[in-house]
Amino acid sequence: MTDPHSFNPSRLPSTGGRSDTRLDHYVDSYAQRTHKMTASAVRSLFSVANRPEVVSLAGGMPNIADLPLGKVGNLLDELIQRDGARIMQYGSGQGELQIREQICEVMAEEQIRAHPDDVVITAGSQQGLDLVTRIFCDPDDVVLVEAPSYVGALGTFKSYQTQISHVAMDDQGLDPDALRQVVTSLRDQGRRVKFLYTIPNFNNPAGITQPTERRREILQVAEDLDLLIVEDNPYGLLTIDGEPLPAMRSMETDRVIYLGSFSKTFAPGFRVGWVLAPHAVREKLVLAQESATLCPPVFSQFAISEYLAKHDWRGQIRQYRDMYRERRDAMLQGLTENMPQGTTWTHPTGGFFVWVTLPQGVDSQKMLPRAVTARVAYVPGDAFFADGFGSRHMRLSYCFPTPERIIEGTRRLGEVIADEMRINEVFGITDDHRLHSNPTPGPSPDIS
Amino acid sequence: MTDPHSFNPSRLPSTGGRSDTRLDHYVDSYAQRTHKMTASAVRSLFSVANRPEVVSLAGGMPNIADLPLGKVGNLLDELIQRDGARIMQYGSGQGELQIREQICEVMAEEQIRAHPDDVVITAGSQQGLDLVTRIFCDPDDVVLVEAPSYVGALGTFKSYQTQISHVAMDDQGLDPDALRQVVTSLRDQGRRVKFLYTIPNFNNPAGITQPTERRREILQVAEDLDLLIVEDNPYGLLTIDGEPLPAMRSMETDRVIYLGSFSKTFAPGFRVGWVLAPHAVREKLVLAQESATLCPPVFSQFAISEYLAKHDWRGQIRQYRDMYRERRDAMLQGLTENMPQGTTWTHPTGGFFVWVTLPQGVDSQKMLPRAVTARVAYVPGDAFFADGFGSRHMRLSYCFPTPERIIEGTRRLGEVIADEMRINEVFGITDDHRLHSNPTPGPSPDIS
Numbered sequence: 001m002t003d004p005h006s007f008n009p010s011r012l013p014s015t016g017g018r019s020d021t022r023l024d025h026y027v028d029s030y031a032q033r034t035h036k037m038t039a040s041a042v043r044s045l046f047s048v049a050n051r052p053e054v055v056s057l058a059g060g061m062p063n064i065a066d067l068p069l070g071k072v073g074n075l076l077d078e079l080i081q082r083d084g085a086r087i088m089q090y091g092s093g094q095g096e097l098q099i100r101e102q103i104c105e106v107m108a109e110e111q112i113r114a115h116p117d118d119v120v121i122t123a124g125s126q127q128g129l130d131l132v133t134r135i136f137c138d139p140d141d142v143v144l145v146e147a148p149s150y151v152g153a154l155g156t157f158k159s160y161q162t163q164i165s166h167v168a169m170d171d172q173g174l175d176p177d178a179l180r181q182v183v184t185s186l187r188d189q190g191r192r193v194k195f196l197y198t199i200p201n202f203n204n205p206a207g208i209t210q211p212t213e214r215r216r217e218i219l220q221v222a223e224d225l226d227l228l229i230v231e232d233n234p235y236g237l238l239t240i241d242g243e244p245l246p247a248m249r250s251m252e253t254d255r256v257i258y259l260g261s262f263s264k265t266f267a268p269g270f271r272v273g274w275v276l277a278p279h280a281v282r283e284k285l286v287l288a289q290e291s292a293t294l295c296p297p298v299f300s301q302f303a304i305s306e307y308l309a310k311h312d313w314r315g316q317i318r319q320y321r322d323m324y325r326e327r328r329d330a331m332l333q334g335l336t337e338n339m340p341q342g343t344t345w346t347h348p349t350g351g352f353f354v355w356v357t358l359p360q361g362v363d364s365q366k367m368l369p370r371a372v373t374a375r376v377a378y379v380p381g382d383a384f385f386a387d388g389f390g391s392r393h394m395r396l397s398y399c400f401p402t403p404e405r406i407i408e409g410t411r412r413l414g415e416v417i418a419d420e421m422r423i424n425e426v427f428g429i430t431d432d433h434r435l436h437s438n439p440t441p442g443p444s445p446d447i448s
Numbered sequence: 449m450t451d452p453h454s455f456n457p458s459r460l461p462s463t464g465g466r467s468d469t470r471l472d473h474y475v476d477s478y479a480q481r482t483h484k485m486t487a488s489a490v491r492s493l494f495s496v497a498n499r500p501e502v503v504s505l506a507g508g509m510p511n512i513a514d515l516p517l518g519k520v521g522n523l524l525d526e527l528i529q530r531d532g533a534r535i536m537q538y539g540s541g542q543g544e545l546q547i548r549e550q551i552c553e554v555m556a557e558e559q560i561r562a563h564p565d566d567v568v569i570t571a572g573s574q575q576g577l578d579l580v581t582r583i584f585c586d587p588d589d590v591v592l593v594e595a596p597s598y599v600g601a602l603g604t605f606k607s608y609q610t611q612i613s614h615v616a617m618d619d620q621g622l623d624p625d626a627l628r629q630v631v632t633s634l635r636d637q638g639r640r641v642k643f644l645y646t647i648p649n650f651n652n653p654a655g656i657t658q659p660t661e662r663r664r665e666i667l668q669v670a671e672d673l674d675l676l677i678v679e680d681n682p683y684g685l686l687t688i689d690g691e692p693l694p695a696m697r698s699m700e701t702d703r704v705i706y707l708g709s710f711s712k713t714f715a716p717g718f719r720v721g722w723v724l725a726p727h728a729v730r731e732k733l734v735l736a737q738e739s740a741t742l743c744p745p746v747f748s749q750f751a752i753s754e755y756l757a758k759h760d761w762r763g764q765i766r767q768y769r770d771m772y773r774e775r776r777d778a779m780l781q782g783l784t785e786n787m788p789q790g791t792t793w794t795h796p797t798g799g800f801f802v803w804v805t806l807p808q809g810v811d812s813q814k815m816l817p818r819a820v821t822a823r824v825a826y827v828p829g830d831a832f833f834a835d836g837f838g839s840r841h842m843r844l845s846y847c848f849p850t851p852e853r854i855i856e857g858t859r860r861l862g863e864v865i866a867d868e869m870r871i872n873e874v875f876g877i878t879d880d881h882r883l884h885s886n887p888t889p890g891p892s893p894d895i896s
Contacts, residue, residue, distance in 0.1 A: 024728035280472035
């Protein structure tokens with residue numbers, strides 16, 4: 001089983017896919033956009049890191065081992081016997097009404113009040129991103145993202161030939177003043193800014209959450225500048241400390257397109273996510289969905305609908321929270337015990353990821369082969385920037401391995417970093433990091 | 449349950465979606481391509497035609513009532529108990545190896561020899577179309593299609609801002625001489641022709657099949673002109689008369705991209721189709737798939753894989769063939785008994801559709817409201833042309849209703865057409881059909 005959130009270092013943007021163009025009869029026939037598609041975005045983790053002896057802190061696969069498989073199997077069996085000819089048939093391009101109603105209940109957990117008419121089902125939340133970009137972005141339009149931001153979103157935005165501008169974060173997430181500055185500056189240059197893409201909860205990869213007041217400030221800037229916001233919230237219900245915060249969409253209905261997913265709160269294999277959008281935008285999304293797939297996976301929608309109706313899904317989410325809390329705690333404990341001085345990291349209150357800043361002179365991308373040799377894997381930070389920045393950072397995930405493996409992973413990683421630092425000391429630091437254009441390029445990490 | 453193959457006349461391209469732009473805050477923000485998206489392509493049939501008293505000869509929903517639901521339910525229950533944590537997890541962007549191997553067996557039924565490495569799984573065959581267009585087509589590139597061609601493909605090509613050129617058909621399908629002429633002429637004008645999209649078996653909507661020799665001729669033209677072919681084959685195994693013909697892909701591997709689907713041979717609700725492509729193209733398709741959805745529906749793939757492994761799927765297809773033969777025969781009998789003089793139609797040897805040419809002066813689009821009032825529905829012919837041609841034609845489908853209902857539908861339709869002819873006789877023919885630019889615009893129908 002491969003992991004789409006992971007990262008294949010043999011396919012970096014700089015060389016991605018170009019090596020075999022000599023053999024490609026069609027190299028001159030591809031669309032412009034195809035040259036922007038690189039495998040760095042989302043690709044199975046290099047095979048060696050999938051070997052059982054390697055502790056992978058790289059992947060973003062949710063841990064679904066605790067799902068009640070017996071019950072799910074029985075539910076689907078009964079559902080097929082009862083209604084098979086309907087749930088295996090074509091469905092609505094917008095998605096089935098039944099699950100759109102239930103999704104409104106799910107979103108109510110984050111204080112969103114929505115009408116099922118405004119929900120469009122997608123083949124996973126990634127397709128929501130794809131369709132939103134499709135309907136809004138012409139080549140060279142600007143999309144704003146956090147610095148750093150989700151690698152899969154960057155890949156999609158690039159594939160539509162957009163320009164990606166990063167907006168600085170601090171320890172409360174996206175910086176509203178930086179946002180105002182970036183938008184104003186881009187518009188002064190005559191650029192068309194199409195939307196801000198933000199992950200308010202447990203940012204992937206930064207592990208930082210916008211407090212409620214910060215969300216209001218960002219919405220105020222959006223209001224002042226007439227800016228559309230795409231709020232991506234796959235992890236919102238997976239809080240570890242405290243209760244879910246109100247979604248941006250709960251505070252503002254007309255300016256926010258909200259992306260949701262069952263991949264982390266139930267299971268990703270059904271590929272069911274959704275977009276909640278202002279009504280006129282929703283119409284365009286349905287047209288785009290019909291053109292893309294006719295209709296999103298029908299059987300999957302009924303399967304999840306049945307699960308939501310017949311199983312204590314809130315209880316399942318509480319169970320997930322406890323399980324991820326144990327892993328998050330192991331990660332933080334392991335980092336405290338094992339990271340060499342000068343290393344800092346964020347303290348996530350939910351979600352899957354910790355963002356690590358390495359000591360001066362240590363390059364996460366260059367170090368990766370040595371880390372894998374030492375049987376630990378991570379995602380180098382530059383994957384989460386569109387502009388080559390980030391090599392002093394890395395993303396560590398605690399979602400999948402056991403707590404013991406997580407601690408062992410940080411121990412191995414600590415040794416690899418310490419080795420790098422010793423090599424730098426002996427041979428001199430070869431600090432060739434490219435500088436980032438933003439004043440505050442990465443999140444201000446929580447020093448630990 | 450709505451039907452994505454059907455057609456909503458209230459949303460024709462000429463007015464589609466424009467009526468509410470006044471209320472759309474984002475009307476100036478959409479991408480150029482969004483203005484090309486219209487609901488005509490694939491949209492639920494107008495609600496009135498879904499009323500039980502209406503005989504719908506409009507839809508393209510396969511009849512899956514005969515599926516062994518008890519067995520399918522049990523198989524999936526066992527599969528989940530056995531392997532749930534894997535089949536509900538993220539999967540490969542290319543699709544699971546296991547089903548790609550089985551797909552090679554399925555394609556062998558049409559004499560295709562392929563390697564699972566060259567197969568990419570898609571969220572239904574429609575997504576195959578979307579991804580192929582995405583990687584090949586820039587705005588204003590030309591895509592060639594049969595005259596008429598699949599409405600859903602036309603919609604996708606338009607949404608990528610391509611120019612669509614129709615190529616004439618005769619009673620053996622796409623005319624190779626016309627193809628040569630059109631390509632040469634377009635290239636003389638400096639246009640970039642990206643590929644020919646063709647449905648060799650039981651063309652949707654024309655119901656015409658290319659004989660083996662015709663396929664070779666078309667491939668020869670493609671070879672001479674260095675033209676890529678996209679072979680769409682959702683119905684190939686659903687032959688009614690005789691055995692499946694060899695696919696174009698079985699005769700030529702480097703110049704043909706083949707689209708396959710389980711929607712008609714098993715069930716559409718799982719949304720599993722595939723693309724078989726030359727190796728270099730396959731690489732691009734996987735990148736596009738990862739950007740679009742991370743990975744195609746994982747659970748669906750394992751579900752179908754289990755069905756293929758544990759059920760006599762060839763026997764199921766034989767059963768489908770017999771069921772559709774009975775319906776096709778009812779349709780042809782009904783047309784023979786009920787169509788007014790001057791009406792002609794094709795004789796499909798498989799698939800779902802008959803293409804009807806109406807008597808001079810009868811306009812299928814204008815007639816539709818009267819037909820629905822008379823409790824029969826069809827798809828007007830102009831849906832299958834990118835250029836407004838086709839209003840003297842209609843597509844009738846025999847896939848879903850019972851044989852008795854099909855015959856009753858043709859009876860009602862015959863009366864409506866006869867009424868139209870009488871009105872024309874009394875008030876004079878208002879023949880405002882636009883003329884088509886191609887010398888042989890539609891298929892040469894089999895006069896019956």
